[in-house]
Amino acid sequence: TLSGIGVHSGAPVTLTFQPAEAGTGVLFHRQHADGSVTELKAVSSQVGATDLSTVLGFSPAHSVATIEHVMAALYAMGIDNVIVEVDSAEMPIMDGSSRMFIDAIEQVGTKSLGVKRRYIRVV
Structure with a gap:
């Protein structure tokens, strides 16, 4: 769990990485004050904007922004x-x-999930 501020919003934010089953991919769960959760999968079809940062989702109330450094860490x-x-x-x-x-x-x-990874080969 990490806590900090949003660079563009200045709002406080807490982020927690939770384990997921094989085949889940990278999911962002935005937790709202009313207890509801917006689930956003980190796939290109969910990218709603790229001005100043990468945004997943198409509605400000149901999106997450500035995911680049988190995604880079996960990849690394x-x-x-x-x-x-x-x-x-x-x-x-x-x-x-x-x-x-x-x-x-x-x-x-x-932890390794013991499942063979699938790769896309770009030629």
């Missing part, structure tokens, strides 16, 4: 199945890099 750590719980519309900026996200993941460790 070889994580492709995870639930990212966040209580704000934007990821925390932390130190402006993915380092603090990587450090948080390294502190708790990762």
Whole structure:
């Protein structure tokens, strides 16, 4: 769990990485004050905007923004199945890099799901 502020909004935000089953992919769960959750899968068809940051979702009330450093940390750590719980519309900026996200993941460790990965080959 990490806490910080959104770089564009200045709003406080808490982010938690939760384990996920094989085949889940990267899911963002935006937790709202009323207890409801918006689930957004990190896939290109869910990208609603790219002005100043990458936004998943098409409605301000049901989106998450500035996911780049979180996604970079997950890629660097070889994580492709995870639930990212966040209580704000934007990821925390932390130190402006993915380092603090990587450090948080390294502190708790990762686990192989024992499933063969599928790759797309670009030629």
